[in-house]
Amino acid sequence: MSNDLEVSLYVLVLAVPLGLELVRRVSPLLHTPLMSLTNAISAISVVGAILIAGAGDSPELSKVLGCIAVVSSTINIVSGFLITDRMLKMFRKKEPAK
Amino acid sequence: MSEAGGVWQAAYIVAALSVVLSLKWLSSPVTARRGVLSGEIGLLLAVVGTLLRHEVISYEWILISMAVGAGIGAPLAYLMPMTAVPQLTALSHAFGALAAALVGTAEYYRYAATGTPVTGFTMGALVIETVLGYLTCTASVMAFGKLQEIVPTRPMTYRGQNVVNLVLLAIAVGLGVWMIVEPTPAWVFPAFTGLSLLFGVLLILPIGGGDMPTVIALLNSYAGAACAAMGFALENRLLIIAGAVNAASGFILSVIMCKAMNRSFANVLFGAFGQVQTTNAVAASTKPVRSATPEDAAQILGSARKVIVVPGYGMAVAQAQHKLRELTDALTKRGVEVQFAIHPVAGRMPGHMNVLLAEADIPYDKLHEMEDINPDFAEADVALVIGANDVVNPAARHDVNSPIYGMPILDVDKAHTVMVIKRSMNPGFAGIDNELYYMDRTLMLFGDAKSFVGEIVKELPAVA
Numbered sequence: 001m002s003n004d005l006e007v008s009l010y011v012l013v014l015a016v017p018l019g020l021e022l023v024r025r026v027s028p029l030l031h032t033p034l035m036s037l038t039n040a041i042s043a044i045s046v047v048g049a050i051l052i053a054g055a056g057d058s059p060e061l062s063k064v065l066g067c068i069a070v071v072s073s074t075i076n077i078v079s080g081f082l083i084t085d086r087m088l089k090m091f092r093k094k095e096p097a098k
Numbered sequence: 099m100s101e102a103g104g105v106w107q108a109a110y111i112v113a114a115l116s117v118v119l120s121l122k123w124l125s126s127p128v129t130a131r132r133g134v135l136s137g138e139i140g141l142l143l144a145v146v147g148t149l150l151r152h153e154v155i156s157y158e159w160i161l162i163s164m165a166v167g168a169g170i171g172a173p174l175a176y177l178m179p180m181t182a183v184p185q186l187t188a189l190s191h192a193f194g195a196l197a198a199a200l201v202g203t204a205e206y207y208r209y210a211a212t213g214t215p216v217t218g219f220t221m222g223a224l225v226i227e228t229v230l231g232y233l234t235c236t237a238s239v240m241a242f243g244k245l246q247e248i249v250p251t252r253p254m255t256y257r258g259q260n261v262v263n264l265v266l267l268a269i270a271v272g273l274g275v276w277m278i279v280e281p282t283p284a285w286v287f288p289a290f291t292g293l294s295l296l297f298g299v300l301l302i303l304p305i306g307g308g309d310m311p312t313v314i315a316l317l318n319s320y321a322g323a324a325c326a327a328m329g330f331a332l333e334n335r336l337l338i339i340a341g342a343v344n345a346a347s348g349f350i351l352s353v354i355m356c357k358a359m360n361r362s363f364a365n366v367l368f369g370a371f372g373q374v375q376t377t378n379a380v381a382a383s384t385k386p387v388r389s390a391t392p393e394d395a396a397q398i399l400g401s402a403r404k405v406i407v408v409p410g411y412g413m414a415v416a417q418a419q420h421k422l423r424e425l426t427d428a429l430t431k432r433g434v435e436v437q438f439a440i441h442p443v444a445g446r447m448p449g450h451m452n453v454l455l456a457e458a459d460i461p462y463d464k465l466h467e468m469e470d471i472n473p474d475f476a477e478a479d480v481a482l483v484i485g486a487n488d489v490v491n492p493a494a495r496h497d498v499n500s501p502i503y504g505m506p507i508l509d510v511d512k513a514h515t516v517m518v519i520k521r522s523m524n525p526g527f528a529g530i531d532n533e534l535y536y537m538d539r540t541l542m543l544f545g546d547a548k549s550f551v552g553e554i555v556k557e558l559p560a561v562a
Binding site: 004005007008011012015016017018019020022023024026027030031032033034035036037038039040041042043044045046047048049050051052053054055056057058059061062063065066067068069070071072073074075076077078079080081082083084085086087088089 | 117118120121122124125126127130131133134137138140141144145148149151153154155156157159160162163164166167168170171172174175176178180183186187189190191193194195196197198200201203204205207208211212219231314315318321322324325326328329330332333334335336337338339340341342343344345346347348349350351354449450452453
């Protein structure tokens with residue numbers, strides 16, 4: 001097993017329980033914003049999309065697919081974050097009133 | 099990895115930290131917005147860092163693509179009404195999953211075109227990424243369709259459905275293994291893609307609308323797993339961290355939701371909610387109910403001491419939350435104690451009701467979770483059910499044949515008087531009849547939730 005791969009596997013086994021713990025503590029009040037936030041974060045695939053679309057050695061087909069992937073992951077990022085923000089604004093609005 | 103660019107590596111590390119902190123901060127309403135900001139910074143750093151990598155040599159098309167994506171995504175988020183958040187999340191999700199799948203496809207054809215030797219491990223990661231991406235994409239579109247009611251929300255089942263699904267999945271896995279083991283003929287990858295897409299559709303067909311929130315959380319988890327697999331295929335640890343954290347959080351969220359409905363995972367995925375319902379619905383429609391006018395309702399509410407409001411998806415559809423705030427204010431002014439009981443799966447997403455009530459400026463210390471408020475129903479004068487149905491159906495407690503048997507419910511039937519605002523006697527989202535409506539202590543208030551609550555508010559001053 002290569003060293004790089006070993007490190008990657010360490011990263012994986014640490015990240016999974018981290019994710020479980022982070023969300024276990026979220027109050028049900030925030031489940032919907034949480035869902036749309038994780039939805040936006042799952043669009044981290046934009047990284048892979050850019051790498052494929054911009055790489056010099058990609059054939060045309062891969063570049064085109066990569067660009068479509070950039071478009072759709074950007075849609076996911078933008079709409080995911082905006083909708084989360086819209087929801088949370090409502091929570092904040094009444095804090096002064098309390 | 100190359101040593102040429104310390105900058106993008108630093109950007110990636112900060113991005114990973116931002117993503118983790120983002121989820122952490124979202125766990126409390128006080129820091130939630132900081133959480134969103136942190137998530138945005140994380141993604142921004144990831145994008146900028148990636149653009150700085152020396153492998154990336156052409157920018158125009160990437161930047162154009164991002165502009166197009168932002169141009170579609172922003173109006174999508176702003177034009178959709180708040181009630182449509184679940185659908186929007188599903189739709190937005192379909193795009194994200196499609197991206198992951200397309201990256202997998204593009205990588206596959208890049209390896210094929212350049213003749214790069216690919217290790218079995220990399221190909222395995224690529225196969226997992228692609229299958230999860232495509233099936234999550236079509237499954238999300240189906241979930242969107244069901245929530246938007248373009249596709250029938252009833253579970254669609256046929257004999258041997260699970261067998262068909264499993265066989266399809268087995269063929270897809272078989273093709274995947276074949277690709278991992280040796281270079282395959284040109285038809286294999288497209289066939290694999292087609293099967294993944296088809297499997298996503300078939301996966302959602304038997305799942306009823308009531309289970310859609312759980313499914314969306316689960317699909318979130320799949321998309322995260324696809325990103326983590328992509329991280330292994332591209333040797334990119336940022337993708338592994340963000341993807342794995344996402345997969346784990348989506349998974350635990352759907353487990354939490356399943357628990358709230360007292361159902362097992364397997365049950366949600368293969369159970370096909372509500373096959374029994376037709377018999378129940380037919381028998382029920384002939385039973386008599388008591389209905390009341392807004393004046394009657396105002397009379398009862400105005401002279402009550404304690405009122406517990408139970409909102410559901412119907413409130414969201416009618417946009418009744420603002421009128422409900424007016425009613426709450428008017429009653430509070432008269433000295434009536436008003437509380438809100440929020441079922442964990444009220445609405446179509448967990449926390450859906452909290453968001454809408456917050457939108458209407460109802461203080462969140464008045465909102466109570468099921469376990470906390472259930473004992474209070476016995477001493478409440480009125481339980482006012484607005485557009486909720488399955489979450490207050492007593493059949494869940496005692497009717498073993500009911501599809502929702504075992505789901506914890508709000509004990510509204512324990513209240514002195516139960517008032518239910520509802521458009522008609524049609525069964526709810528899960529398609530099950532509700533015996534609550536036929537109780538002696540229940541008054542049915544037929545009409546649109548928003549205008550009905552408005553009329554109650556108008557009648558209230560006339561009550562002595």
